[in-house]
Amino acid sequence: MSAAPRQRQVPDKPSLDGVEARWDRVWTDEGTYTFDRTKTRPEVYSIDTPPPTVSGSLHVGHVFSYTHTDAVARYQRMRGKAVYYPMGWDDNGLPTERRVQNYFGVRCDPSLPYEPGFEPPPEPPKQQISISRPNFIELCERLTSTDEKAFEDLFRRLGLSVDWSLVYATIDERSRRVSQRAFLRNLARGEAYQQEAPTLWDVDFRTAVAQAELEDREQPGAYHKLVFHRPAGAGDIEIDTTRPELLAACVALVAHPQDTRFQPLFGTTVTTPVFGVEVPIRAHELADPDKGTGIAMVCTFGDLTDVTWWRELNLPARSIIGWDGRILASPPEAITSESGLEAFARIAGKTVKQAQAAVVELLQESGELRGEIRAITHPVKFFEKGDRPLEIVATRQWYIRNGGRDPVLREALLARGRELRWHPEYMRHRYESWVAGLNGDWLISRQRFFGVPIPIWYRLDDEGVAIYDEPLVPDQSRLPIDPSTDVPDGFDAAQRGVPGGFMGDPDIMDTWATSSLTPQIGGYWQESDEAVAGLYERVFPYDLRPQAHDIIRTWLFSTVVRAHFDDDSLPWTDTALSGWILDPDRKKMSKSKGNVVTPLALLEQYGSDAVRYWSTSARPGVDTAFDEGQMKIGRRLAIKLLNASKFTLSLGPAGGDAVLSEPVDQAMVERLADLVGEATAAFDAYDYARALERTEAFFWDFCDNYLELVKGRAYGSQGDGPAASARAALEQSLETLLKLFAPFLPFATEEVWSWWRDGSVHTSRWPDEAALRHGADREVYRVATDVLGAARRAKTEARKSLRAAIESMVVSAPSADLARLALARTDVMESGNISSLDSAIGDELGTVVTLAPDPA
RNA sequence: GGGCGCGUAGCUCAGUUGGUUAGAGCGCUGCCCUUACAAGGCAGAUGUCGGGGGUUCGAGUCCCUCCGCGCCCA
Numbered sequence: 001m002s003a004a005p006r007q008r009q010v011p012d013k014p015s016l017d018g019v020e021a022r023w024d025r026v027w028t029d030e031g032t033y034t035f036d037r038t039k040t041r042p043e044v045y046s047i048d049t050p051p052p053t054v055s056g057s058l059h060v061g062h063v064f065s066y067t068h069t070d071a072v073a074r075y076q077r078m079r080g081k082a083v084y085y086p087m088g089w090d091d092n093g094l095p096t097e098r099r100v101q102n103y104f105g106v107r108c109d110p111s112l113p114y115e116p117g118f119e120p121p122p123e124p125p126k127q128q129i130s131i132s133r134p135n136f137i138e139l140c141e142r143l144t145s146t147d148e149k150a151f152e153d154l155f156r157r158l159g160l161s162v163d164w165s166l167v168y169a170t171i172d173e174r175s176r177r178v179s180q181r182a183f184l185r186n187l188a189r190g191e192a193y194q195q196e197a198p199t200l201w202d203v204d205f206r207t208a209v210a211q212a213e214l215e216d217r218e219q220p221g222a223y224h225k226l227v228f229h230r231p232a233g234a235g236d237i238e239i240d241t242t243r244p245e246l247l248a249a250c251v252a253l254v255a256h257p258q259d260t261r262f263q264p265l266f267g268t269t270v271t272t273p274v275f276g277v278e279v280p281i282r283a284h285e286l287a288d289p290d291k292g293t294g295i296a297m298v299c300t301f302g303d304l305t306d307v308t309w310w311r312e313l314n315l316p317a318r319s320i321i322g323w324d325g326r327i328l329a330s331p332p333e334a335i336t337s338e339s340g341l342e343a344f345a346r347i348a349g350k351t352v353k354q355a356q357a358a359v360v361e362l363l364q365e366s367g368e369l370r371g372e373i374r375a376i377t378h379p380v381k382f383f384e385k386g387d388r389p390l391e392i393v394a395t396r397q398w399y400i401r402n403g404g405r406d407p408v409l410r411e412a413l414l415a416r417g418r419e420l421r422w423h424p425e426y427m428r429h430r431y432e433s434w435v436a437g438l439n440g441d442w443l444i445s446r447q448r449f450f451g452v453p454i455p456i457w458y459r460l461d462d463e464g465v466a467i468y469d470e471p472l473v474p475d476q477s478r479l480p481i482d483p484s485t486d487v488p489d490g491f492d493a494a495q496r497g498v499p500g501g502f503m504g505d506p507d508i509m510d511t512w513a514t515s516s517l518t519p520q521i522g523g524y525w526q527e528s529d530e531a532v533a534g535l536y537e538r539v540f541p542y543d544l545r546p547q548a549h550d551i552i553r554t555w556l557f558s559t560v561v562r563a564h565f566d567d568d569s570l571p572w573t574d575t576a577l578s579g580w581i582l583d584p585d586r587k588k589m590s591k592s593k594g595n596v597v598t599p600l601a602l603l604e605q606y607g608s609d610a611v612r613y614w615s616t617s618a619r620p621g622v623d624t625a626f627d628e629g630q631m632k633i634g635r636r637l638a639i640k641l642l643n644a645s646k647f648t649l650s651l652g653p654a655g656g657d658a659v660l661s662e663p664v665d666q667a668m669v670e671r672l673a674d675l676v677g678e679a680t681a682a683f684d685a686y687d688y689a690r691a692l693e694r695t696e697a698f699f700w701d702f703c704d705n706y707l708e709l710v711k712g713r714a715y716g717s718q719g720d721g722p723a724a725s726a727r728a729a730l731e732q733s734l735e736t737l738l739k740l741f742a743p744f745l746p747f748a749t750e751e752v753w754s755w756w757r758d759g760s761v762h763t764s765r766w767p768d769e770a771a772l773r774h775g776a777d778r779e780v781y782r783v784a785t786d787v788l789g790a791a792r793r794a795k796t797e798a799r800k801s802l803r804a805a806i807e808s809m810v811v812s813a814p815s816a817d818l819a820r821l822a823l824a825r826t827d828v829m830e831s832g833n834i835s836s837l838d839s840a841i842g843d844e845l846g847t848v849v850t851l852a853p854d855p856a
Numbered sequence: 857g858g859g860c861g862c863g864u865a866g867c868u869c870a871g872u873u874g875g876u877u878a879g880a881g882c883g884c885u886g887c888c889c890u891u892a893c894a895a896g897g898c899a900g901a902u903g904u905c906g907g908g909g910g911u912u913c914g915a916g917u918c919c920c921u922c923c924g925c926g927c928c929c930a
Contacts, residue, residue, distance in 0.1 A: 014892085429860050433929040549927085617869085617881095621861090623926080627868060629882055632895090640893070647892035693870070697880075704898080708890090715891085789899090796887055796899040803890050 008756045010649045014642035016607045016635075019747040024156045032760050033161040036082040037535065045081035046539035047073060048519045048572055049162070050547045050555070051088030051170055054147040055096040058154055060626060061548075063599045065578035067615035069546040070160045071688040072576070074743035076543075077161065078766040084539045086166035086522045089151065091144035092175070093511035094205065094385060097450040100140050105129060108136040108449035110484040110506050111497075133449050133484050140450045141171065154600060159608050159746045161762065168521055170514050171450070176480035178521045179514040180455040182562060183444075184473055186400055191565050192444075194468065196396045198300070198307045199443065202383040203325025207447040208397050209383045209390065210510060211404070211440060212554045216379035219389065223292065225370040226363065228253065228270040228279075237270055237281075238370055240292025242378065244363065245327075245356035246299035248275050248335060248344055251315045255295040257283040262295055272297075273368035274359070275340040282313050301392035303381075304439070321391050327355050352391070396468065398445035398454060398507065402561050404438035416560050416570055423576040423686040424621040427549055434553040442558065444513040451508030455481050457488040464499040472502065516558035519571045542572040549577040549621060576686050579623035602631065609745040610634035616744050619689045637696060638748040641741065644703050645752040648734045651714050654727035662713075662722055663823040664784055665729035666776035668706050671698070672733050673772035679740050680769065688743065695740040702733065705785040712830040722826075736767045783817045784824035786845055791832035794849035805852035806834040812842030 027033060047069060052062055077083045101107055105124025112132040120129070120139065131139075148169065155162065168175060186192035199208045221242040228237045239253060250272050255262035265281045272279060279297075286305055287296055298309045300317045309315065318332040331344040343362050347355040363369035380389045403410030414435050422428040445454060455474055458466040472488040474481050483504025487493050495501030519525075523539045524532035541563070547555060556575060563571035602611050606628075613634025618624040660666050675698045682690035707730075712718075714726035734752075742749040742761045753761035787809075795804050809832070811821060818839045821828070829837050835852070 424861095426860060430928055433859060437929055553928085619870090622869095623862095625868065627882090629868075633881065636893095636895080639895085643893040643896090645892080650892075690870085690872095693880085700880095703892090707892080711891090792898060793900090799887055801888050801890070802898060803888085 008649050008653070010646050010755050014639075014646050014751075016609070016638055016642070016748060016751075019751050020157050020159065020603070020608050023747055023750050024159070027161075027760070027762075028164070030760065032762055033077075033083070033085065033163050034165065035084050035163045037538070039082035039538065041538050043080075043082055044084055044538050044543075045073070045076040045079075046084035046523075046542040046544070047086075048522060048542045048545045048559075049085065049087055051090040051168075051515065051518060052151060053093075053095060054089045054091050054144055054151055054169075055099055058150065058599055059581075060599050060602065061581050062151075062154070063158055063602070063611055064581055064615045064618070064624070065546065065548055066155065066160055067158065067612045068576065068578050068618075068620065068688060069544070070158075070162075071612075071616050071692075071743040072544065072546075072683070072686065073161050074746065074762060075683045075688070075691075075766065077762060078739065078742065078764060080765060083161070083163075084166075084523075084542075085160075085162050086168065087152075087155070087160075087162045087164065088167070088518060088522060089144065089148045089169040090511070090515060091140065091148070092170040092451050092514055094448065094450075096140050096144055096171075097448060100136070100143055100450070101128065103143060104139050106131050106136065106139060108133055110449060110504075114485045133453070134482055136449050137171065141169075144169065144171075154603075157600075157603055157608055159612065161746070166522070170511070170521070171452070173480060174524075174527065175514055175517075175521050176452045177527075178517050178525055179452040179509060180479045180481065181476055181526060182517055182520065182566060183509065183513070184455060184476065184479075186565060187471075187473070189565065192398060192400050194396060194398045194445075194471075196394060198310070198392045199395045199397055200304075200381065200383075200390045201323065201393045201395070202386045202388070203323070203391055204386060204388055205383065205448070206323055208395060208443055208445065209386075210443045210512075211438065212442075212512070212557075213384050214381050214390070215384045217382050218377050219380040221376050221378050221380070223374045223376060224360065224363070225293070226273055226297070227368045227370055228272060228297075230265075230268070230270055237265070237295060238293050239295055239297050241297055242376070243299065243302045243356070244359045245347070245352055246302050246320065247272060247297075247359055248277075248327075248332065248347070249299040249301075249318045249320045250275075250277065250279055250297045251300055251310065251318050252279050252298040252313065253281045253295050254284045254287045254298055254309055254313070255281070256285060256287045256289045259287070259289045259294055261289075274343045274362045274366055275335050276337040277334045277340065282309075282315075284309055284313060300394075303392070307392060317394060319394060321352070321393060323393060323395075325388065325391060326351055352389075397443050398509075399441040400444050400513070400561065402438060402442040402557075403435060404440045404442070410435060410438065413557075413560060413564060416564055420560075420570055420572070421574045423574060424619075427552065427575075427577045427621060430549065430552045431557065434557060442561070444510045445507040446510050447506070448508055451511060452480070452514050453482045453484065454505040454507050454509060455479065455483060456505040457483050457491075457502045458505065460497070460499055460501050460503055462499050464497075466503055471505075512554050512558045515555055516562045519559065519563065520566075540567065540571070541569050543574060545572045545575040547575070547577060548580065550580070552577070574686070577621045579618065579621055582623050582625050602628075606631040606635045607638065607747070609638040609748050612744055612746075613637060613692075616688050616692050620686055634745075637699075638745050640703065641699070641737075641745065641748050642752060644699075644707065645734060645738070645755070647707065648730045649752075649756055651727055651730065654724050654731055658724040658728035659721075660725050660728055660774075662710075662725040662729075662827075663777065663780045663820075664706075664709060664827055665725050666774060667778050667781035667784075668702070669729055669732060669772055670774065670776040670778045671781060672736055673769050674778075676736065676740070676767045676769040676772060680766070683743075691740070692744050695737065695744075699737055699741075701785075702737070705788065706733075706781070709784055709788060709824070709827045709831050713827055717830060718826055732772070736772065739764060739767050777820065779817070780820045780823050783813070783820040783845075784828050787811055787821060787828050787847065788832055790845075790847040791828075791834060791849060794847075794851065798851055800851060803833060806832060806849055807852040808836040808838065808850045809834050810838045810840060810848040812840040812846040812848075814843065815841055817845065 073083050073085050104120040105128050107128040109130040110133045114132045114134040118135045223240045224244045225238050225240055266283045269278050269280050298306050300319055301307050320328050322328050327347045327350050329348050347358045403413045417431040457472040491502050523536040525536045559571050610631045614630040678694050679691040710726040713722050716723045738749045749761050
């Protein structure tokens, strides 16, 4: 239902200046986008909004993808849904941590007790001050709150129809509580577990990282040919390795079981060069006969294949790399010879790079390096945020099962992917290939500080050694807790860290372990607060997860995992994937490449509607070039909408009993019904771009042709009845077009709406195709505009003004079209300034135009 | 190596299930101060639809193959 017509107030000079601030204030005051908590699940459309990382800077990518979601949200709201559209800020994690360290000059030491009222010095000190984790988190929150303000301002200016009363941050108390609660439930059901195992490790951040955070980078490397010795002078074996620095960690050689060159050697031993350690020769299918000399050395651990060999061949662990990425001070027990120990002393404490140079030197001295060192480039695994290659070290870590080690679970999660509706559809392949390729469970513990703590303590035995097998868990009513300051039930604070006492788990959870719960956080899952009782059931499973396609393997997948475990459900029915912004050279825009455009300047220059127009012109999922040209077009469209509306509304109202008596008006409205049908179907398929394109094309034609065709009649040139028909058609089409444009141009449409209607266009009902459809002959409109176009063309070709008079015009066309022309004759003659219009039967439309002579 | 997407006018892109002479905007050219709009309007020109082969009465659209670009996975 549309609001009742009222007195019109059309400005003399319509303008977009200041509309953003003005309407944002009205929408906030009126609660236009406030979620109606009385609505039941079928009446709700809920969105699991991506929380942007606020410690990064604003860029156009934010504007782009969030506008796509907002267009859908506005459409659903106009369809009568109570739209649940919260906003979250992702402030949890490494980027914030690094900023806080530099900004305040502090570092986190989780072993320290909380110091109430701690204030950092006004100037960051040269020597960083060590503070407790809760104090550190307080500073993180202080810094992120200003960043969050900037994001909110931007999103408000952009016109996102978010319910700003539903804001959360991924480090806030509620998020920590939800995150810990979900973890403890995973633990109780056996979906979370801890294990001491070889782990991919970033030596700079000094934390474990998960498979989802890896990326391969092509790196220079070099093959070194090393000589291993068979016993009793039986000869040497050459192996090629890119990591000679790990020679001291060598535990075996492996070759392929079918490789006849090495079959006789399986089960025998060799001694390593330099260090003189005896190691076995074993067979394994992962050994590649075509790589190097066909036989490889296994070290603990050079890469993930080493881990597989170590595990499947039951080899000993002989680690030499510490958490700081340096060679350990003391040698593995297996090195016993004097020369071996001396050699190890020469690499102890060195970085991997330095150690490699030292080992090469040792090999050269002993003559156990054969031939030249051959430079190659090869893919090396990095933490996506890291600068040095990952090492593999054995550590105790927490995991959540994700199907990487369990075919049954993997299949269940693949089935979830098939159950989910993807927009665009082909994005589901990303999910499938990722899940199919998982090679281990999800490692969620991080050896960092600014994050949600693992809510676990351990008893210490009489020697002060932690008993990991029997973790102490808090009662859920205590959540959130920080085990570095909170004390487990049955203990007192004095028992922390002493034999017979307890210790807190020092780790935090991976940021994705919290982000994977945005549906639960955003929906106030299991929160006891009266005000939110029953809310979760009204929004879950959500209708939509919008996000960028590059985080399908992290955010989307991990969210599916959590909901699968805790709700036995998909977290949402649909997901819409946005593309990236590319700079004009087709490169992904990113901060590190220095080609980021700040969005606020764009919003100021072109206006929010114009920037939204550019964003929503991009097809779902398609990477899109940054194009200010499109923003100029969007601005022109918004201004055109103001002007066309001003014209329409300045004609005066049609009157309550106006009838669409004229065939041209009926034909235009019939086409409008077609448009509504197309736009609705497009939105229902999440193709906002199509809805915009069709609406825009209709609108320009409407302005160029229909308005020109009926202008005179609407002013009253043909009498009251025909004028009322034109005005009624104009009012219907204006109202409809405003609604169709509202999801894209919320400010311009609201501005016009306010000239003649009460309430907000954004809470008005989406137009109804059936109500506009009367079965009129659309072709009347086509014939009339074709003839008008021919008249204009004749004038243009004669270099005359479009106002110039046509003395006579003869239209030839099939009889059916001539009959249609007759129905629009007066409008065509008036708008074309045609004195005499005749017709003749012909196969196709043709015109002969005689212009009036120029006035003397 | 496997998978997905893309390749259409100088540029950015639409082209639903195959159906007349392939579209839009920008840019370009020309005209017009027309009672909504000159930071505008009207009109015009512009294409071996990446190459080749096939199916069909008919292919930008379906099939095969090759080339180029991007991404995902291993």
